[in-house]
Each structure stands twice: as structure tokens, then as C-alpha cells.
Amino acid sequence: MNASHPRAAAMPLIPRALPDSFRLRLTLLFGGLFLASALLAALSLDKVLSDRIVRSQGEAMYGLASNIAKAIANNVQERHREVILLAQTPAYVRAPLDSDDLRRSLERTKQAYHYYAWIGIADADGKIVSATSGMLQGQSAAKRPWFIHGQHASFVGDVHQAVLLAKLIPAAANGEPLRFVDFASPIYDPAGKLRGVLATHALWDWVEATIRERLPAENHQQVFIIDKSGNMLSPFEAIGKVRAPAPQTSRQDFRLGLWPDGGDYLYSEARMNEAGLDWRIVVRQPKRQALAALNQLRATLILSGLILTLLLMLAVYKLAALFSRPLEQLAGIAERIGQGDERADWDIAGETQELRQLSRAMRNMTTTLLARKQELTDINANLEQIVAERTDALRETNRQLVRKATELARQARSDALTGLNNRMAANEQLLEEHLRYRRIGATYSVLLLDADHFKRVNDGFGHDAGDRVLRHIADTLRASARVTDFTARYGGEEFLLLLPDTDAKGGAVLAEKIRAAVEQSQAPDVGTITMSIGLATARPDDEQAETVVKRADQALYRAKVAGRNRVGLEEA
Incomplete structure (x- = not known):
């Protein structure tokens, strides 16, 4: 064995150039991985935040437009009533x-x-x-x-x-x-x-004045009033200069896009229909200003990510330096052994217990590595096969569990006889729609339908015939309801339709359409069958979703008392 100390002999064998050093490469690796992860997370978060900010801003604009429309309508109604009473x-x-x-x-x-x-x-x-x-x-x-x-x-x-x-x-x-x-x-x-x-x-x-009182200060929002012919009424400076957008559909609370006169805007509108006046209240804000909070947050995230990346790289570099020095010594000893010096001493004096254990392990490894190579090869091959088989089995088990869970969730909210949503699903949907109404003021209506003289069907034709009649009614409801409506069997021969974004007038039109469709259809076994329908519309003082259903049930009772096969309206 060489008489010189192993450390002294090993040190010159390791290149000292910084670009090839372990510590720098580890620092760059961790820094790059962290930065890439931060960028991916930022991109995902940016998309989520963008959608949420647009929706939040859009819903706020819709609320502002609705608030202005209601205030103007109330003022028109008050002036109208004042003149009538005065006369x-x-x-x-x-x-x-x-x-x-x-x-x-x-x-x-x-x-x-x-x-x-x-x-x-x-x-x-x-x-x-x-x-x-x-x-x-x-x-x-x-x-x-x-x-x-x-x-x-x-x-x-x-x-x-x-x-x-x-x-x-x-x-x-x-x-x-x-x-x-x-x-x-x-x-x-x-x-x-x-x-x-x-x-x-x-x-x-x-x-x-009504607009100024409700328009938040310094938010760069503009409010336009447009009559039913598409003419601009307000503000005065926009008349003849700003083209009004096409009316929004009932299912849209807001839009983000290009206006007819150019420029990207986030905008929303509400209707003011009172005493023969039909005005659209449109609130808009430039897209750049609507998303200003997102841009500021994006810049903050980028800056924070860069600062954290630099701090992480500095910490990794210092930590790598602590490990690299004794590793350089071990690398020098391994190099000597590779050159034929089988008597090289693996002991590293004065270092940590872990490094001394590593040196002893490396010494034992050199004596057993070749003998174990083939054994390890066989073990690895068997292990890979076992892992592959168990992975396939686990994957199949997971697929079966997902299918069963999906089917159970569907069955829990579906009526077995008619295939419609059941009462539990209806109650969940009613609660969700009621919360949306309380949040943004999007009105909705409820239809409660009951087959007339259904007991006679069961008594006269049997329960199997009654089941076929119920399925026939369910098919008729599916065909008559709109795509956005929620249809459910509420119990026995009773059905429920939830009509989002629908006021009492629209609900009455749809109820009459459904009543006529049921009456004009031919039910199995019994021929003509009729339905009584109760209609109720959400009110601001409704604390619970069930309140609307109770009023619809009362309206249904009035329809039954009035002779059946008709639409009953809730009391004012």
C-alpha cells in the first residue's frame, strides 16, 4: 500500500472545474425542477383564477345591472302609481x-x-x-x-x-x-x-342619478340603457357613437368578448320591463381592467417563484458542498482500486459515522459484487414480473370499484320505475337553485304535477297498467320540458319540474304546454289521462327551498278543487 495518506492521494484525481462539479449540477437540477414545478402550478392556478375572476366580476356586473334595472322599474312604478292615485x-x-x-x-x-x-x-x-x-x-x-x-x-x-x-x-x-x-x-x-x-x-x-348612486366609484365600469328597438338612450355621449350588442340569452349572466364598436369587454345586462317600457341595462368594463387583479397576482407569483428558486438553489449548493468533500475522497479511493490497488484503505478518519459505514459497505461490496450479480439479476427479473402482475390486478380492481361507485351514485338519485330523477335528487337540485337565486337573484319556478284520478287506473286496470301510465307520463314530460329544466318523480303519481331562470309568466306557458301534451297523448291501457299542475315562483322572502314547493303544492290543490286538468297559480 502506498505510504501517503489516502486523502492526499485522492484529492488531485477529482476535477475542480465549477461547471463539472456535483454541487453546481445538483443546485441547477433542484433549481430547475422547482422552477418548472412552480411554472406548471402557476399556469394551472392562472387558468383557475382567470375563470373564477371572470365569473366573479361577471356575476357582480349582472348584480349591478339587475340592481339598476330594479331601481328604475321601482321608480317608474312609483311615478305611474302616484299619477293614477292623484287623478x-x-x-x-x-x-x-x-x-x-x-x-x-x-x-x-x-x-x-x-x-x-x-x-x-x-x-x-x-x-x-x-x-x-x-x-x-x-x-x-x-x-x-x-x-x-x-x-x-x-x-x-x-x-x-x-x-x-x-x-x-x-x-x-x-x-x-x-x-x-x-x-x-x-x-x-x-x-x-x-x-x-x-x-x-x-x-x-x-x-x-339612479345609475350614479349604484355605480361603484373608480371601477371603470360603464352603464348603457338601450330601448327595445336597439337605440341607445344613455349615456348621452354614447348616442349615435356606441353600437349596442345583441341581447343576451336567458341562460347567460355575462359575456367576455368583442363589442360591435370594437374592444374586448366583460359585460352583462338586465331587463327593465315596467308599464310598457322595455329597456336593457348593460354594464361593461374593459377586459384589461376586469382582469387587473389577475395580472397583478400573476406578477406577484412570478416574482415570488423566482425569489424562492434562488433561495432554494443557494441552500442546495451549501448542502451539496457538505456532502461533496467526503464523497470526493471516497471517489479517489475507488479510482485507486480501479487501477489495481486492492489494498487501499476505505476508512475515512475524522468524518461522520455514516460515511465510515459507507466506506465499510463499499469494501464489503467489492468482495461480493461479482458473486451476487447473477443472483440480483434473477431476483430483479422475478420482482418485475410480480410487480407487473399485481399492478394489473390492482388496476382491474380499481376499474371495477369505479364502475360500481358510479352505478350506485346513479341509482341513488334515479327513480327505478320511470328513469327520471328521484325525490332525493330533486331536493338537492332545489337547494342548489335556491342558493343561486339568493346569491345572484336568478329567479326560478317550480311545477308540481299530479295525475288526475290515478287511483281509478290502479283499481280498474291493475298496478302494472298504472306503472305503464306513469312511464308514459314521464316520457311526455321529457319530451315537453326544456333542455335546462330538471324533471323528477316526486312520489307516487306526483312529478316535479324545476325551471331555472324562469318567472311566473314563463312557468305558466310551459305548464299549460305540458298539461295539453299529457291530455292529447294516449296512455297505455287507459287512453286519455289528465294532470293537474301547481305553479310557484321563488320570492325574495323565501328562506328555504321547500317554501316554493309548498306554494306549488297549494296551487296544485286549488287546481284539483277547481275541477282538475288545469294549471293552478300561487296566491299573490
């Missing part, structure tokens, strides 16, 4: 239309709501006999829409300009022309004869 008060019914009492009443009404620009009364011939501040008094309104329609019934006119009235009222500070919404109601004497028409001109400013 029915005893003073307007009995007193002369040009009396001072009526004029003072008009002035008080105008002062009570500062967006009233003008309130007046025209006699049965169309001559304005009383008006606030005397404006337009003595002039004829016989050809004005509010007088023409207001002679026969209460009237709400769409937004317009009034040239004569605009000359008498101070112009708007922003230079926009004055625009008005008319409210009118006929005035009858005690005998029911037309005395005249009461009318108000409400400044369009109340709509703009």
Missing part, C-alpha cells in the same frame, strides 16, 4: 280643473319629487287648463301622445324631447338637451265621464 283623489274628481286648489296640489306634487319638470291637466278637448308655474297653460295638447293615450287609460311614454317645455326650463349644466318621460292618467267625474287628463314630465336626470 282619483276627490279634488280632481269634483273640483273645477282650473281651480286654485288643483293648481296648488300640482305644485305640492312637483315639489315632493324634484325630478318632475312639469305637471299639468288638460280638459277633455286637450286644452291645458292647469299647470305648475303656469307653463304651457292655455295651449293644446290634443296631439301629444300622453293626451291621446291618457284619455283611455294610464300611460307611460318612452324618453323624448319636449321642444316647447325645454324653452321654459333652464338648460342642463352639461349642455345636454332636456329629455323627459311622460306619465299620464285619465280624470273621471263621479258618473264615470272623462273630465280631462293629468300628466307629468319627469326629467331623464332621475335615471342618470
